[in-house]
Amino acid sequence: MIQQRIREKAKELLSKKELDLIIGFGEGTLPLRASPLFIRNPEEADRLIWNSFCENNLATYLHKFNRFKVGLVVKGCDSRSVIALSLEKRFELDRLFLIGVPCQRMVDRRRVKKAVPGEILHAREEGDKIIVKGENFEIALKRDDFLYPSCQACIHRNPAKANILVADPVEEFSLAEAFPDVREFERMSPGERWKFFEKESSRCIRCYACREACPMCYCAECFVDSSNPKWIEKGLAPSDLEFYHMVRAYHQTGRCSGCGACERACPMEIRLTYLTQKLNQDVKELFEFETGIDSDNRPPLSTYDTDDRQEFIK
Amino acid sequence: MKWNPAKLEKKDLGAFFQDLMGKYDLYAPVRLTEGVSVYKKIDDPGEVDLSNPNPQKPLKEVFFSQSEVMFRYEKVEKRDRVTSTEDVQRERVALGARPCDIQAIFLLDQVFSGKDYTDVYYLQKRKRTTIIGLACNAPLTTCFCSSMDGGPFVRRGSDLFLIDLGKAYLVEFLTEKGEAFSRNPFFKEVDKADINLANEIEERALKKADASLSVEGIEKRLDEMSESPFWDRAQEKCIGCRVCTYLCPTCHCFDIADEALNERGQRVRNWDSCLSALYSLETSGHNPRPTGRERTRQRLMHKFNYFPKNFGPMACVGCGRCIIYCPANFDIRQTLKEIIAK
Amino acid sequence: MERSWQPKILAFLCNWCSYAGADLAGTSRVQYPPNIRVIRVPCSGRINPLFILKALQSGIDGVLVSGCHPGDCHYISGNYVGRRKSATLKRFLEYLGIEAGRVQFSWVSAAEGIKFSQVVGEVTEDIRKLGPAKHFVKKAESIGQRPKRSEHLA
Numbered sequence: 001m002i003q004q005r006i007r008e009k010a011k012e013l014l015s016k017k018e019l020d021l022i023i024g025f026g027e028g029t030l031p032l033r034a035s036p037l038f039i040r041n042p043e044e045a046d047r048l049i050w051n052s053f054c055e056n057n058l059a060t061y062l063h064k065f066n067r068f069k070v071g072l073v074v075k076g077c078d079s080r081s082v083i084a085l086s087l088e089k090r091f092e093l094d095r096l097f098l099i100g101v102p103c104q105r106m107v108d109r110r111r112v113k114k115a116v117p118g119e120i121l122h123a124r125e126e127g128d129k130i131i132v133k134g135e136n137f138e139i140a141l142k143r144d145d146f147l148y149p150s151c152q153a154c155i156h157r158n159p160a161k162a163n164i165l166v167a168d169p170v171e172e173f174s175l176a177e178a179f180p181d182v183r184e185f186e187r188m189s190p191g192e193r194w195k196f197f198e199k200e201s202s203r204c205i206r207c208y209a210c211r212e213a214c215p216m217c218y219c220a221e222c223f224v225d226s227s228n229p230k231w232i233e234k235g236l237a238p239s240d241l242e243f244y245h246m247v248r249a250y251h252q253t254g255r256c257s258g259c260g261a262c263e264r265a266c267p268m269e270i271r272l273t274y275l276t277q278k279l280n281q282d283v284k285e286l287f288e289f290e291t292g293i294d295s296d297n298r299p300p301l302s303t304y305d306t307d308d309r310q311e312f313i314k
Numbered sequence: 315m316k317w318n319p320a321k322l323e324k325k326d327l328g329a330f331f332q333d334l335m336g337k338y339d340l341y342a343p344v345r346l347t348e349g350v351s352v353y354k355k356i357d358d359p360g361e362v363d364l365s366n367p368n369p370q371k372p373l374k375e376v377f378f379s380q381s382e383v384m385f386r387y388e389k390v391e392k393r394d395r396v397t398s399t400e401d402v403q404r405e406r407v408a409l410g411a412r413p414c415d416i417q418a419i420f421l422l423d424q425v426f427s428g429k430d431y432t433d434v435y436y437l438q439k440r441k442r443t444t445i446i447g448l449a450c451n452a453p454l455t456t457c458f459c460s461s462m463d464g465g466p467f468v469r470r471g472s473d474l475f476l477i478d479l480g481k482a483y484l485v486e487f488l489t490e491k492g493e494a495f496s497r498n499p500f501f502k503e504v505d506k507a508d509i510n511l512a513n514e515i516e517e518r519a520l521k522k523a524d525a526s527l528s529v530e531g532i533e534k535r536l537d538e539m540s541e542s543p544f545w546d547r548a549q550e551k552c553i554g555c556r557v558c559t560y561l562c563p564t565c566h567c568f569d570i571a572d573e574a575l576n577e578r579g580q581r582v583r584n585w586d587s588c589l590s591a592l593y594s595l596e597t598s599g600h601n602p603r604p605t606g607r608e609r610t611r612q613r614l615m616h617k618f619n620y621f622p623k624n625f626g627p628m629a630c631v632g633c634g635r636c637i638i639y640c641p642a643n644f645d646i647r648q649t650l651k652e653i654i655a656k
Numbered sequence: 657m658e659r660s661w662q663p664k665i666l667a668f669l670c671n672w673c674s675y676a677g678a679d680l681a682g683t684s685r686v687q688y689p690p691n692i693r694v695i696r697v698p699c700s701g702r703i704n705p706l707f708i709l710k711a712l713q714s715g716i717d718g719v720l721v722s723g724c725h726p727g728d729c730h731y732i733s734g735n736y737v738g739r740r741k742s743a744t745l746k747r748f749l750e751y752l753g754i755e756a757g758r759v760q761f762s763w764v765s766a767a768e769g770i771k772f773s774q775v776v777g778e779v780t781e782d783i784r785k786l787g788p789a790k791h792f793v794k795k796a797e798s799i800g801q802r803p804k805r806s807e808h809l810a
Contacts, residue, residue, distance in 0.1 A: 028643045030456070035643040036551040056642065060553060064606065114348055119454050186751070194753025194791050203346050205371065205380065208590075209555040213641050223706065225592055231706055233573050234584045235381035239713055239794035246752065250705060253744050265641035267370050267557050269350050278751045282744055301744070304736035306726065312746055313739070314762035314775050 002101055003050040005166035006073060009099055011045040013071055019097055023061050024073035025054040031123040031132070032109035036061065048073070051125055052107040052143060057081055057261040059215035066091045075103035077150075077259035079159035080292025081215040084255050087299060090218065093161075100162025102170045105144075105151035110269060112146050115139075150260025150273045153180045160293045179281045181274040197242065197275075203268040204241040206234065210272060211248060213265035216255045223247060249275035254283045254300040257291050317487040320501035321508055324481055330500040331359035334407055338444075341376045342409040343369040353408070364410045364478075367450055367457075368635050372563035373415035374422060376408045377439045380560070382583045384435065384570070389577035400434040406443040414459045414633040416447055416471035418563030424625040425566050435583070444491050447472030451515050453523040456634030458647060460525035464631050467516045477512045484512045527647055528654065529618065529628060535653050536619040540611070544656065548649055549610035551642040556587035558636035558644070564617070564629045567593075588612055614649065663783040665718040666711045667692040667776070670700045670735070673724035673765045680769030688773035689780040692720065699723065701734030705745045708759055715793045718758050718783035722775070725763040735763075754791055757782040 006024060013019045026037030026047045034053040038061075039045060050073075058072055059081040074082060079098055086093045107130060113120060118134040125131075129140045155178045158169040185193060208224075211217040223231050224244060231247075232240040248262075249272070256276045263272040283289050286309055287300040322330060334340050340356040345363035352371035356362055371380070386397045423440065426433035450457070450466035459465055469475050473492030476483040485501055487493045495501075539545075559565045569586035573579055586593060589610070594603045603609045621629035630646070637645050669675040675696045681688065697703060700723025708719050721742060729735040742761045750756045760782070762775045 029645040029648055030637065030643065033643045038547075038550045061551075064550075110349060119452070121455060182751075190750070190753040190755060192753070193751070197752050198791075203350060205560055206584075207556040207560050209553075209557045209641050212553040212555040231710060233582070234569065234571055235573075235582050237794060239792055242792055243709060243713060246709060246748075247706060250745065250748055253748075261641075265553075265555065265557075267350075267561060267639040269347060275748075275752075279744065279748060282747050286743055287740070301737075301740055304733060304740055306736065308736065308739050309743060310726070310739055312743065312761060314760065314778070 002167050003048070006050055006099055006101070007045045007048050009164060009166065010039065010048055010071065011042045013097060014040065014042040014045065018069070019071045020068040021065060022048075022071035022073075022097075022099075023058050023065070024048045024071075024099070025050065025056075025058075028053065031120045032107065032112060050101065052104060052130070053109065053123075055106045055109075055148070055261075055264050057213065057215055057257075057259040059085060060213060060261070062091060062096075062215070063218050069095050069097075071097040071099060073099045073101060074159050074162060075101055075106075075259075076154065076157040076159050077103070077257045078215075079162055080156060080257035080290075081259060083161055083292035083295045084257060084299070085215060087295065087297075088255075093295070098159065098162040098164075100159030100165045102159070102165060102167050103151075103154070103157040104170070105147045105154060105157065107143060107146050108148045112141060115141060115146070148260050148264065149181055149271075150258055150263065150277075153177050154258065156258075156290070156293065161295060175284075179277050182278045182281050185274050185278075197245075198238070200270050200272075201241045201245045202238055203270055204236075204245065205268060206236065206241075206244070207267065209265035209267060210262035210270075213261040214252070215257075215259075215261075216252055217248070223251075245270075245272070245275065249279060252276050253279045254287070254289060254302075255291055256280055317493050317496060319487065319504050319509070320485045320496060321479075321504045322476070322483045322485050322500055323502065324483070326500045327362070328359045330498070331356065331362055331409075333498065333500065334409075335359065337405070339404045339406045340409060341406060341443075362410070364448060367412055367452075367454060368633060368638065370561055370635070370639070372418065372561065372633070372635070373408060373411045374418060374563050374566070376406070376443065377419065377436050378422060378426070378566060378568075380585045382435060384581045384583055386580040387578070400438050402438045402442045404442075406439065407446060408443050409446040410448045410476075411445055411472070412448060412450055412633070413466060413468040413470075413472075414457070414464055414631040415563045416445060417459075417464045417468065417631045418633075419445075420471060421564045421621070421625070421627060421629055421631075422566055444473045444495070445471060446474040446476060446492075449475065449477045449516070449519070451478055451519050453519060454634060455524065456637045458524045458527050458632035458634060460520070460523040460632070461527035461529065462628060462630055462632035466519040466523050477515060479508060479511050479515070482508070484508055527632075527650060529650060530654075532618045532628075532650065532654060533622050535656060536615055539653065539656065540615070542656075544652070545607045545611040548614075548652070549606040552589070552606050552610055552644055553642050554589055554591060554606055554609070555641065556585075556589060557639050557641065558646075559587035559589055559613075560585055561635040561639055563631055563633055563635075588616070614646075614653070618650070618653075661788055663691045663717045663780055663788075664715070665692045665720060665776075665779060665783055666716045667694045667720040667722065668697050668700070668703055668707065669694055669764075670702075670723040670730075671696055671698050672730035673728065674700075674722035674762070674772065676766035677722075677764040677768045677772040680766065681772045682769075684769050686769055686773040688776040691780045691783075692776055699729065699731050699734035699738070701729070701731070701736075701738035701741075703738055703741065705741055708745065712754070712758065712789060712792055713794050715789055717786070717789045718760070718779060720760050720762065720775070720779050722762045722764045722772075725765055728765065755786050757786055758789065 010022045025034040028035040122133040155173045232243045289300045342362045343351045344361045345351045351366045351369040353375040426436040453466045473489045475486040567586045568583050595601045617629040723735040764772045
């Protein structure tokens with residue numbers, strides 16, 4: 001059992017004092033949630049859990065703890081973020097211990113919530129089902145029908161680089177099946193696409209949950225806070241909301257692991273992964289690059305090839 | 315109760331809203347997409363959605379909106395012309411406000427009408443708004459209003475108070491301001507059965523509401539804890555976004571910015587958050603709250619120590635939004651319990 | 657008198673090649689449409705994608721970015737780095753629904769005065785066909801401005 005192996009490994013690493021801290025998941029205080037958990041003693045290892053609600057990308061916490069020797073429970077996408085961060089020299093990979101989990105893909109708690117007729121009081125996983133209980137209902141939902149958009153066609157569920165894998169690797173989808181949201185979005189006309197993007201970003205309340213949940217957003221001064229030059233104002237002008245979302249996505253070009261943490265964090269349920277998926281697809285097509293797979297490949301926008309495509313240049 | 319209640323049938327709601335909109339600016343929760351609602355000015359009666367007990371943007375938006383122009387200026391023939399914007403053109407009605415959100419308004423009243431400074435923007439709106447409260451028949455498990463001196467059927471602050479009976483609302487008139495609405499053509503007579511049903515619903519709701527969390531003595535506890543290593547642990551999972559503060563009905567920090575181009579511009583007030591790293595960053599580069607430790611501590615201290623010290627009540631109404639929407643599952647109930655237990 | 661709309665195009669020209677090429681077009685008295693406003697930058701690699709977005713937000717109808725031919729960059733590799741940014745940004749903007757052709761790129765050397773005039777002619781025509789920028793433009797009232805006739809800030 002994955003959970004048991006995570007606990008055993010954590011206990012071992014903390015007993016041997018090889019790590020200062022292990023960041024994993026513990027029981028959440030709400031149904032369908034797991035909570036990021038920070039443990040320092042082997043006795044605490046039994047609080048670690050693993051289930052389909054472990055949706056956070058824990059790599060975002062590495063910035064807070066970069067002076068320590070940290071162990072991190074990582075899914076496929078999370079490990080890619082860790083490697084991407086190490087390429088950007090945020091920390092040394094050898095001060096980290098990655099406990100890799102081949103990911104079963106995470107459940108979209110908001111879609112589950114919308115599929116049932118009342119407040120969910122209790123939820124548990126049973127095989128390939130999620131059983132949700134409310135005051136007047138108990139419903140079994142097929143887990144795979146309620147996955148997050150970023151998980152639905154994930155092609156890197158196995159951690160690319162981990163110190164240990166706590167289970168056998170899972171079979172990956174092919175590249176041809178990746179980026180389904182991009183394909184669907186591209187079926188719309190340009191006018192329809194802009195309308196969709198405009199409508200999604202119009203709900204934005206500039207809370208920056210997307211930015212803070214993202215492990216790759218760590219700038220000391222984000223472009224939104226720059227006053228010289230001032231790119232956008234701090235209010236809710238629709239154009240500024242669009243600018244923010246365009247640029248936050250674009251700043252992930254060649255850096256995004258497709259984890260979807262941005263979309264999951266948003267309190268206004270704004271769709272975001274269709275933006276980053278497009279950038280990931282382009283970077284793969286143009287530069288043969290996928291974030292965090294190969295720790296020797298330089299991030300694509302930090303380098304060049306004399307033979308890069310330029311058919312669009314007059 | 316001084317005045318007899320009335321009944322508003324749900325089939326008349328659209329027409330009722332349209333009628334209100336004829337005389338007032340109507341503010342009510344609107345569903346932006348499934349699961350997401352905000353308080354905003356209603357342009358189309360069909361967009362009012364009273365089903366979500368915790369609209370992401372709380373009632374404070376009606377009186378203290380997220381982005382508000384304070385004044386505009388322009389140069390006209392080399393002289394400056396300033397146009398202030400605090401006047402409220404029309405009387406307003408805020409409909410569908412839950413007791414927790416209304417209780418929060420009382421807290422904001424204290425902030426914005428201090429003895430040395432009164433905030434005209436807030437107060438003008440406050441003066442010219444009638445509040446139509448809406449009872450919570452089914453408090454959520456994340457609601458802990460009953461632990462914070464509130465409750466799902468608390469009527470304080472409502473000029474009119476609606477109770478959902480199924481096919482209709484019971485309408486209670488609680489103040490002179492509210493009673494002025496009683497002659498509205500859509501308010502019908504109630505019968506004994508309606509009143510009994512309302513009482514039953516109220517009883518059930520009170521039973522369901524979570525009154526178990528005790529914050530007794532928390533102010534003193536926090537006084538003793540300012541240097542405690544507790545805060546290092548408490549803030550670990552916080553990612554430092556602004557969701558809790560923006561969605562909180564009592565949070566009221568703001569930032570003022572000037573937006574200008576050539577000879578015209580405006581001064582704007584926008585919500586700000588103490589959890590942002592830049593919030594207390596000074597021009598010198600010094601930051602008195604440099605890490606999450608100081609900022610998380612500040613948030614808890616402000617809500618449960620500084621605010622009660624300055625104004626009396628705790629700055630939390632137990633609405634539960636911060637618990638539901640926090641991306642990292644930071645649960646303030648858990649933190650409060652740990653503080654009390656120390 | 658009602659003035660008909662004229663495209664307003666911002667041209668970021670690299671100092672060593674494209675700007676010199678534009679200069680040559682001028683001294684050679686080659687005619688090209690007057691719709692461009694030039695911003696001289698040291699290198700096409702200096703272009704921050706946010707410049708292009710800011711231009712579109714301000715109501716600029718089209719943006720041209722022009723640099724040295726690959727291999728000729730005064731700073732050796734600036735245009736190569738810029739090329740990658742240009743490719744990804746262009747695709748992203750078109751994905752979002754910003755009309756293809758609003759943002760264009762070219763290599764123009766210091767000797768290519770005629771090419772410069774041709775590029776500007778083509779770009780201006782393309783933008784004229786697309787019409788005024790409509791997506792994403794920041795409405796003037798949102799910063800306390802009275803809406804102008806064309807509603808643009810620019």
